[in-house]
Amino acid sequence: MTILVIGGTGKSATPLVRLLHQANHPIVLANRSGTVPAPYTGTRFDWLDPSTYPLPFSTHPDIDRVYLVAPSLIDPYPQVKAFIDYARARGVRRFVVMSGSPLEKGQPPMGRVHEYLDGLGVEYCALRPSWFFDNFATQYADRIRTEDEIVSAAGDGKLGYVSTEDIADVAFKALVDDVIEHDNPIIVGPELVSYDQIADMLTEVLGRKITHRRLDEAELKQVMLGRGMPEEYAQMMVAIDGYVAGGGEGKQFERANVVGKRKIRDFFEANKDVWRKVD
Numbered sequence: 712m713t714i715l716v717i718g719g720t721g722k723s724a725t726p727l728v729r730l731l732h733q734a735n736h737p738i739v740l741a742n743r744s745g746t747v748p749a750p751y752t753g754t755r756f757d758w759l760d761p762s763t764y765p766l767p768f769s770t771h772p773d774i775d776r777v778y779l780v781a782p783s784l785i786d787p788y789p790q791v792k793a794f795i796d797y798a799r800a801r802g803v804r805r806f807v808v809m810s811g812s813p814l815e816k817g818q819p820p821m822g823r824v825h826e827y828l829d830g831l832g833v834e835y836c837a838l839r840p841s842w843f844f845d846n847f848a849t850q851y852a853d854r855i856r857t858e859d860e861i862v863s864a865a866g867d868g869k870l871g872y873v874s875t876e877d878i879a880d881v882a883f884k885a886l887v888d889d890v891i892e893h894d895n896p897i898i899v900g901p902e903l904v905s906y907d908q909i910a911d912m913l914t915e916v917l918g919r920k921i922t923h924r925r926l927d928e929a930e931l932k933q934v935m936l937g938r939g940m941p942e943e944y945a946q947m948m949v950a951i952d953g954y955v956a957g958g959g960e961g962k963q964f965e966r967a968n969v970v971g972k973r974k975i976r977d978f979f980e981a982n983k984d985v986w987r988k989v990d
């Protein structure tokens with residue numbers, strides 16, 4: 712009875728594997744190198760190389776549940792479907808899949824995976840969180856450190872930014888409970904916030920002025936391309952900001968199934984050093 716955690720060293724899985732380990736559930740963490748931090752056991756696995764799909768099962772033949780972070784492709788469905796089929800044949804009976812708040816069943820990219828799992832009749836849960844707090848400590852961090860700014864095309868749009876620890880609480884239960892409580896839970900943080908409000912919070916916490924610079928979609932796309940993002944992926948990310956600007960995430964907040972406890976301001980306080988000024 713082992714849980715395979717694909718993307719086990721990533722943002723969403725990190726607090727999840729901590730919970731599973733503390734509760735003594737046998738786990739194995741998969742990523743491309745197979746190298747994982749102590750005290751965990753790792754396995755090599757690459758979504759883009761199907762010859763690696765058997766590797767986790769060769770060392771852990773009793774894997775029966777999978778936490779799944781898909782590859783960051785415009786359409787990861789072919790790879791994810793192929794792996795689900797393989798894993799089922801190897802005895803996996805439950806899948807907990809990282810998806811996203813806007814994605815209804817059937818809606819590309821990950822909604823197609825919800826639909827596929829639904830059709831198979833297997834036990835599954837598609838987690839639909841809003842945006843992660845951790846984005847500010849990863850992809851947005853450099854710009855905050857060097858330019859004192861957050862850039863977006865989200866305008867006054869608001870988001871229910873959520874802690875990966877709150878997401879992990881839901882994922883943990885979905886993996887270990889006898890019966891899964893929600894099949895496609897929308898998971899949000901306790902507050903709906905705009906980027907202007909986030910910039911104000913960072914200003915207070917860091918003691919220096921942080922600005923939300925409003926870009927139009929073409930300008931934001933240039934920023935994404937400058938970060939080395941492929942064109943099609945940059946276009947998708949820009950469209951997501953447009954969806955936020957149009958109030959899409961505000962609506963998802965209203966219909967959330969799970970409201971997390973952790974507040975974004977506390978995350979900023981606890982991680983202040985991440986945004987220490989760099990000139």
Ligand SMILES: NC(=O)c1ccc[n+]([C@@H]2O[C@H](COP(=O)([O-])OP(=O)(O)OC[C@H]3O[C@@H](n4cnc5c(N)ncnc54)[C@H](OP(=O)(O)O)[C@@H]3O)[C@@H](O)[C@H]2O)c1
Binds near residue numbers: 721
């Ligand atoms: N960030 C947000 O605000 C947000 C909100 C809602 C939903 N999501 C969804 O969350 C997912 C990302 O999850 P995350 O933030 O936990 O991931 P993450 O922090 O980006 O980490 C990705 C994990 O997958 C591994 N990985 C990368 N490429 C791989 C490959 N080809 N084969 C096998 N493993 C690979 C990485 O390790 P190696 O690089 O070492 O292989 C790492 O362990 C995306 O599907 C995104 O749409 C994100």
